[in-house]
Amino acid sequence: MRILLVNPPVYDFSCFDFWLKPLGILYIGSYLKNNGYDVELFDFMDRYSEYLSRRLKEKKFGTGNFNKVKIDKPIGMRTIDRPYYRYGVSREKFAEKIKIGNYDCIFLTSMMTYWYQGVQEVIETVRKESPETKIILGGVYPRLLYEHASSLNADKVYNGDIKGFFEFCNNEAGIKLEKRFGYQDIVPLYELYRGNKSAAILTQLGCNFKCTYCAVNKLYPKYERFSPDYVLKQLDYLKGIGIEDVAFYDDAILFEKESHFIPLMKRIIEKKYPMRFHFSNGFHSRFVDDEVARIIKALNTGIIALSVETISDKTGGKSQKELTDRAIEALFNAGIENWNIYAYIMIGMEEESLEDVILTVEHLRKKQVRILINEVSPVPHTPFYEKNRQYLREPLLSNNNVYSSLFKYDFETVQGIKSLVKKINRELNEKQ
Ligand code: B12
Ligand code: SF4
Numbered sequence: 001m002r003i004l005l006v007n008p009p010v011y012d013f014s015c016f017d018f019w020l021k022p023l024g025i026l027y028i029g030s031y032l033k034n035n036g037y038d039v040e041l042f043d044f045m046d047r048y049s050e051y052l053s054r055r056l057k058e059k060k061f062g063t064g065n066f067n068k069v070k071i072d073k074p075i076g077m078r079t080i081d082r083p084y085y086r087y088g089v090s091r092e093k094f095a096e097k098i099k100i101g102n103y104d105c106i107f108l109t110s111m112m113t114y115w116y117q118g119v120q121e122v123i124e125t126v127r128k129e130s131p132e133t134k135i136i137l138g139g140v141y142p143r144l145l146y147e148h149a150s151s152l153n154a155d156k157v158y159n160g161d162i163k164g165f166f167e168f169c170n171n172e173a174g175i176k177l178e179k180r181f182g183y184q185d186i187v188p189l190y191e192l193y194r195g196n197k198s199a200a201i202l203t204q205l206g207c208n209f210k211c212t213y214c215a216v217n218k219l220y221p222k223y224e225r226f227s228p229d230y231v232l233k234q235l236d237y238l239k240g241i242g243i244e245d246v247a248f249y250d251d252a253i254l255f256e257k258e259s260h261f262i263p264l265m266k267r268i269i270e271k272k273y274p275m276r277f278h279f280s281n282g283f284h285s286r287f288v289d290d291e292v293a294r295i296i297k298a299l300n301t302g303i304i305a306l307s308v309e310t311i312s313d314k315t316g317g318k319s320q321k322e323l324t325d326r327a328i329e330a331l332f333n334a335g336i337e338n339w340n341i342y343a344y345i346m347i348g349m350e351e352e353s354l355e356d357v358i359l360t361v362e363h364l365r366k367k368q369v370r371i372l373i374n375e376v377s378p379v380p381h382t383p384f385y386e387k388n389r390q391y392l393r394e395p396l397l398s399n400n401n402v403y404s405s406l407f408k409y410d411f412e413t414v415q416g417i418k419s420l421v422k423k424i425n426r427e428l429n430e431k432q
Helices: 023-033 091-101 113-129 140-144 146-150 162-173 228-240 261-270 290-298 320-333 354-367 383-387 403-408 411-431
Strands: 002-007 010-012 038-043 068-071 084-087 105-108 134-137 198-201 245-248 276-284 301-309 341-347 370-375
Touching: 002 023, 002 091, 010 113, 023 038, 023 105, 023 162, 038 091, 091 113, 105 113, 113 134, 113 140, 113 146, 140 146, 198 228, 228 261, 261 290, 290 301, 290 320, 301 320, 320 341, 320 354, 341 354, 354 370, 354 411, 370 403, 370 411, 403 411
Parallel strands: 002 038, 002 105, 105 134, 198 245, 245 276, 276 301, 301 341, 341 370
Antiparallel strands: 010 084, 068 084
């Protein structure tokens, strides 16, 4: 049986390669390969893809811009005065591959629910060029919007993760699997790429917090850690295939750090890996103390993202401002350069006022770290989504570039904040 794993193109206002890797489908590929199947990968979002007509420029730490083409904005978004793009390898290159490939089955992954246009495009292309090929759709999008995903004409839609994959394949999808695996039995199959130098990995699943705008508790109801041995097995494998940059995709890597992050990272440091490590998914500021900072410094770390969200006291409890200041100070004291620290701030949260946002931005400007704006995205299965359901009849409208501009503030206000942040980050660049 010939199987093609596919990571679809992205349709969005913006998309930057901050080590965006389709980790889910690489696990699925490994599962299938270890069951004796031949698997290939077509990743529309691979910046080193042989199907791109030009070489894309490399930015710091293996990040960079994707290939993009400007397209019409979907209805409902026309008032957002920004161009809309299709990112990734062209549809034509994929059509050629499918026509000659004679694949029995496509395993199609997906990420953001509001990126479903890319999924739709892949399904349409396969139906047209290779009508006999079976399409199985999985990933975050069907896990959060199963009914919508089921309307896109795939043959089978899967809304689980690795844990129910054995039953799904044998009982529903008609793919015979002999061996059952858990996350820690296999490594994501990065060897399917050619020329790729970066990877993303996990050291745990889920999160013990319950933020009202986040669906992680729905996706991973149980917080679970991987063993240090398994994490090192992944890193040994990545080193062996020449990976240079590794990003951690964990939701809560610092949770109970004394029994997870600290001992795990100490073992990674001992192994003296040649790779650079990036914490792009946002550390909880409250857990960043001197010990964590020293470990990050010893680890050959590139980017450290810090979830600041806001310095406002409205969240209750201990002041976010104090926690943020303590975290930044600890990182500085450990000798980490300020331009490698990215402080994530949120725009669009329920209780937040414009004043809170400006205060947070100005505070971080004084601290001399880079600021990254996280516009809130109403994610299905969250209380925040339920409250805003009336605006979200079309999944595209939950795009993070939309909510705060259309439903919380207005486009000009949000653009104003973005311009201010751009200016601050530029000032920091000039000092670098
Ligand atoms: C890493 C990550 C990112 C990365 C990028 C990831 C990528 N490749 O694109 C970064 C940090 C850049 C990012 C950014 C954002 N993210 Co994010 N991110 C995640 C995170 C933490 C992990 C995703 C992941 O790789 N998981 C691990 C893999 C193994 O799981 P998986 O992909 O689900 O795969 C499993 C199954 O789905 C299944 N499977 C997968 N594919 C297939 C295919 C088939 C055929 C089958 C059968 C099965 C199958 O098996 C796999 C193995 O178990 C998730 C939360 C989470 N824990 O899932 C949020 C999440 C996806 N992000 C989310 C959000 C909101 C955002 C932001 C909008 C945040 C913001 N406000 O700025 C931005 C937007 C980025 C943009 N527009 O460019 C939301 C989803 C939003 C939505 N509407 O869909 C999530 C769910 C978190 C949340 N807040 O609830 N994110
Ligand atoms: S936003 Fe972060 S801390 Fe909050 S529930 Fe989601 S993963 Fe956990």
